[in-house]
Amino acid sequence: MTNLDKVRVVVTGAAGGIGSALARRLHAAGARLALTSRDPERLDGLVRELGGPGDGLWAQSADLADEPSVESFFEGAREHLGSLDALVNVAGLSRPGQIVETSLADFEQIWHANVTSAFLASKHAVPLIDPDAGGAVINVSSVAGLRPNATAPLYCTAKAALDMFTRAFALQVKQRRIRVTALNPGGTDTPFWGDRPVDRSKLMSAEDVVDVIMFVLNAPSTVQISAVEFEPFHP
Template identity: 45%
Template sequence: MNLLKDKVVVIIGAGGGMGQAVAKALAAEGARLALGSRSEQALEELTSGLVRDGAEAVCKALDVTSEQEVQAFFDMASQTFGHLDVLLNLAGLSIPASIVEMSVEQYEQSIDVNLKGTFLCSKHFIPHVNTEQGALIVNIGSMAAKRANPGAPLYCTAKAAVNMFSQGLALQLAEKNIRVTTLNPGATDSGFWGTRALARDKFMTTTDVAEMLMLVLQMNPRVVVHEINFESFAVFK
């Protein structure tokens, strides 16, 4: 049974490698997609490609730290499809720097994109859910939330906060028939890392993460997955 066919799935951070991979997988299952990202060009290219291949997809660029832009995005998505079924909060940001070198602006950006963005998108998704049918929110944390990283302590902090936010949100939304799941992937080879010199051959691929997302999305609604921690097996070798 295909539980995703005709479901309206919102992907925030759809312009990134992880978002693009899961958008293509969802389109193949017949889901209808509302795609948001700050990367306007990548977003439009992804959407046009999906539509060309027969998918129902719309997109709108947004800054997840701006409540006005977030609200406008969700209003657009709901007006297009009538209601929303699934929210994937995939947007994230890591700024590698020592604490003494990091500016207050960089601190605010790191916390805002990872945590405030998750909060705002969840807040403006909820009013557009059909509570009789139920809905699902999937927040992307990180293994950095479980294991401190000296190169990016603020990123670790923000993702740990996302984990706790998800736990509280799950309790708050149960009465609305909305499930909440947190996925904590390990290092994944994507544009997230910029030009940092890293041994990416030991990283997971964006397809690996997309497959885990699809596993959660295809669970029967009577089951709630609280949290999944996963990473490349290569890091153990």
């Protein structure tokens, strides 16, 4: 995809820091968008900011851990966009904490937000991608999926699973001319961090991450970018 004008893209986690920055950039590039996130009010706010809803801009909130909700979103995406060219799975969350103090409900929430979401969105997006035209799936993972940290072990676990899902899924959909990429960013200044004590001046911006996503989306269709690991650079 070297020209994103009219390209049909689904973005999950679209009302979040990275997702909204991506939606703004894709919209400016002329892409046709179907956006989803959990919080309907923030999603509506983003759509209004982009001048929609309207032709080429549609959104519906969904809990991506809930298959009927995901099915309903993709049914709407099909009605509004027809077939799809790309899916960018941005949705995800972390809950830092000691394992001995973590509930099974916390574990399930982290797993669902990072792994189930990508599985269900991929499952329902693939049938909408024309195998003659091909397409792209980008899963936003994290450096936490590649390198353990003691702060958020379940987040590391979920992102490592997402990385393996990405690699194995890529083999399954290769024959449909779908290229699948894992994106492994380091710390990025978004609402993801909540009130955790981090020095935000040391983080990347959501725009930085979007630059890398656009690089992947713009790669020639003869190139498979399997994974991109990147992080803040402070020489």
